[in-house]
Each structure stands twice: as C-alpha cells, then as structure tokens.
Amino acid sequence: MTDHISVPLSELHDRRRFLARASALTLAIPGVGAALTACSPSAPPSHTDTAHGTPQAATGGAAQGVNQPHNSDSRLDSAVLKGGPHGHTSATGTATQGAQSTTFHRFAPELPPLAPGGLLRLHWHAREAPVRIADDTVVAAWTFEGDVPGPIVHTRVGDTVEFTLTNDAVIPHSMDFHAAQINPQVAFRSVAKGQSVTFRFTPKYAGAFMYHCGTAPVLMHIGSGMFGAIIVSPREPLPAAREFVLVQNEFYLADAANGTRASDYQKMLNTLPDFVSFNGRPSQYVKEPIHVKRGDRVRFWVVSAGPSHPCNFHVVGEQFDTVYLGAPPGTPLRGVQTFSVPPGGGMVFDLVCDVAGEFPFVNHGFGHGQKGAIGILIVE
Numbered sequence: 371m372t373d374h375i376s377v378p379l380s381e382l383h384d385r386r387r388f389l390a391r392a393s394a395l396t397l398a399i400p401g402v403g404a405a406l407t408a409c410s411p412s413a414p415p416s417h418t419d420t421a422h423g424t425p426q427a428a429t430g431g432a433a434q435g436v437n438q439p440h441n442s443d444s445r446l447d448s449a450v451l452k453g454g455p456h457g458h459t460s461a462t463g464t465a466t467q468g469a470q471s472t473t474f475h476r477f478a479p480e481l482p483p484l485a486p487g488g489l490l491r492l493h494w495h496a497r498e499a500p501v502r503i504a505d506d507t508v509v510a511a512w513t514f515e516g517d518v519p520g521p522i523v524h525t526r527v528g529d530t531v532e533f534t535l536t537n538d539a540v541i542p543h544s545m546d547f548h549a550a551q552i553n554p555q556v557a558f559r560s561v562a563k564g565q566s567v568t569f570r571f572t573p574k575y576a577g578a579f580m581y582h583c584g585t586a587p588v589l590m591h592i593g594s595g596m597f598g599a600i601i602v603s604p605r606e607p608l609p610a611a612r613e614f615v616l617v618q619n620e621f622y623l624a625d626a627a628n629g630t631r632a633s634d635y636q637k638m639l640n641t642l643p644d645f646v647s648f649n650g651r652p653s654q655y656v657k658e659p660i661h662v663k664r665g666d667r668v669r670f671w672v673v674s675a676g677p678s679h680p681c682n683f684h685v686v687g688e689q690f691d692t693v694y695l696g697a698p699p700g701t702p703l704r705g706v707q708t709f710s711v712p713p714g715g716g717m718v719f720d721l722v723c724d725v726a727g728e729f730p731f732v733n734h735g736f737g738h739g740q741k742g743a744i745g746i747l748i749v750e
C-alpha cells in the first residue's frame with residue numbers, strides 16, 4: 371500500500387487520476403437529479419406540460435405569480451413557460467438540432483488582451499445551439515454567440531463599451547452587464563426575434579463582473595446558458611500575472627431526447643444541479659489542466675453565474691496572496707484560504723506560485739466540486 375502522507379509528488383498524479391475518476395462517476399449517473407425531481411410532489415409528469423404541470427397554470431393562477439418573477443416587459447418574456455410545444459425547457463428553436471455533429475472543445479480560460487483605443491465595439495447574437503459540455507452530454511442551450519458561457523469581455527475603467535445584441539432566437543432575450551451603470555428599462559430591455567438593442571457604457575469600477583440575459587424568468591435564461599464574464603481592469607495595472615477567467619455555473623438538465631439534454635425549469639427551482647462547472651464544462655481543466663511556471667503570479671478572475679449557488683473558491687496546497695473583494699487594487703485581503711463568491715458576483719484571486727506541483731482549484735463546497743467545479747493548475 372502507498373503511504374498517502376509522505377509521497378506528495380507521485381501522489382499528485384494518483385490524485386489527478388482519482389479526481390478524474392470521481393468526476394467521471396458523477397458524469398455516469400445523470401439520472402440522479404432527475405430521479406429526485408420525479409419524487410417531488412410538484413414535479414410535472416412530463417417535459418411537455420405547462421409551467422406547473424396543471425391546466426390552471428396555463429391560464430395564470432395565484433400560484434403562478436409566486437414562482438415566476440416578471441420584469442416590466444415580461445408579457446412576451448414568459449411565453450416559454452406558458453405551454454407550447456416545448457413546455458418549460460430550453461428545447462426551443464435550433465437548440466436541439468445538429469447535436470451529433472457538435473464537438474467538444476475546451477473553453478480557453480486566458481484573459482483576452484485589451485482592445486486598443488479605449489473603445490470596445492461588440493455585436494453579438496442571441497441564439498439557440500447545442501453545446502457539448504462533456505463527451506456524453508450535449509445541452510440544448512440558449513447562448514450568446516453560440517457557446518456557454520458567452521465570450522469573455524475585457525475592458526478597462528474609463529474605457530467605453532458599445533454593445534449590440536441581435537436576437538436570432540424564437541423567444542425574447544436581452545443583455546444585462548453588471549459592469550454598467552445605465553437605465554435597465556432601456557438598455558437591458560428584451561428584444562424579439564430579428565430585433566436588436568444597442569447601448570454604451572463606461573465602467574466605473576474594476577473587477578470581475580457577470581453579464582447575463584435579464585429576460586423573465588431570469589432563472590430560466592441564466593440556467594439555460596445565457597451568462598458570462600466582463601473583466602474590468604483598473605487604469606493602473608495590477609502586478610504582472612498570468613491571468614485566467616473562471617465562470618462557475620450550474621446545469622439542471624432533463625433526460626436526453628434526440629441526443630440533447632434540455633435545461634429544466636422545475637429542477638432550477640429545486641436548486642439541485644446535475645453538474646457544476648468552470649467555464650461551462652464539468653471538470654474540463656482536470657482533463658486538460660492550466661499550466662504556469664514556478665515563480666509566476668497567477669490571477670483568477672472568478673465570476674459566480676449561478677443561477678443559484680456560490681463558488682467557495684480554494685486552491686489545494688496554496689494560499690491566496692491577495693483576494694480583492696471589489697474594485698482592485700482596493701479591498702485586498704491577504705493570506706486567504708477560501709472565499710465565497712456569491713451568485714451574481716465576482717472577485718479576484720491572486721496567488722504566487724513559488725512551489726512546483728499540481729494544484730487542484732475547487733469549489734470547496736464539495737457537493738458542487740464533485741459535480742464538476744474543479745480543475746488542476748500545474749506549476750512547472
């Protein structure tokens with residue numbers, strides 16, 4: 371038998387294999403969440419039912435108002451939950467088409483460079499698309515630009531972002547940037563299929579911010595894939611570092627149909643996810659780790675997209691030199707082991723890699739780490 375206390379280096383490889391195996395186990399039992407939902411007395415009998423599985427729900431009763439928040443222009447927004455061919459899942463439009471030919475790709479975690487000139491122009495499309503989140507799992511996703519999460523945006527305090535969203539999808543969508551101070555009734559309004567919305571904003575604070583579709587019910591739109599990170603660097607650069615972006619999210623999935631698994635609104639309400647991931651694929655950085663060099667300062671811009679759970683961020687075998695709770699370089703905490711990023715929040719985690727090895731980075735809420743919120747940082 372191996373002494374697990376005294377052989378750290380070879381053990382690291384065993385540990386990585388163990389973690390990969392543990393994650394694979396989770397991937398191999400997709401029915402667990404579905405079975406629990408089926409035990410719930412409020413669970414609808416099938417995915418084609420109306421919002422709450424009863425005829426009354428379709429006509430709008432008192433109970434409907436309890437669970438379904440409405441925004442100011444929600445008449446169209448909530449249409450997806452009022453029956454129709456797909457009921458309360460994300461199996462709409464083109465979300466389920468071409469699943470077999472959808473290939474897996476590792477989501478690049480590197481922070482992209484700043485746009486020159488102080489103006490970042492983005493024109494994105496909201497669209498439904500199948501996204502392969504694991505070898506055996508394709509999600510019928512609602513997306514920004516065809517992926518989950520959407521693209522990483524990088525800008526700077528005082529620079530300007532000019533953003534246009536065109537909706538290619540069958541139901542209304544919108545965009546809400548947490549890095550903006552702007553009238554949400556105008557800028558974050560929902561647009562119907564074929565329509566666009568454009569707005570400009572100038573970020574006032576540095577930090578790791580979430581963006582997401584704000585169309586009601588927001589839970590359904592974030593839970594189906596419409597979220598991402600906008601990273602705002604300060605005017606005065608932070609200490610030089612290898613910079614990475616991690617967006618944590620939960621997946622709540624129905625059983626597979628025609629090769630895809632739709633996001634399930636009732637499961638989102640029950641807040642018991644099937645998978646939790648960094649950058650949209652459970653355990654992807656266990657299979658293909660992040661590599662840095664000994665002596666590097668590493669900076670993780672961590673956004674917790676939820677929709678409902680925090681990320682209790684921790685790096686095994688390391689300590690954070692600095693955690694910036696908001697507006698770096700302000701609000702630094704020194705020598706931190708774990709810090710919780712709330713859903714809808716973002717924080718900045720610096721560590722100095724002066725020891726070589728393989729360091730798992732995890733959600734230390736291990737029920738969620740085990741479901742895929744885990745990766746490996748290799749210091750060479």
Ligand SMILES: [Cu+2]
Nearest residue numbers: 543583585591
């Ligand atoms: Cu949306």
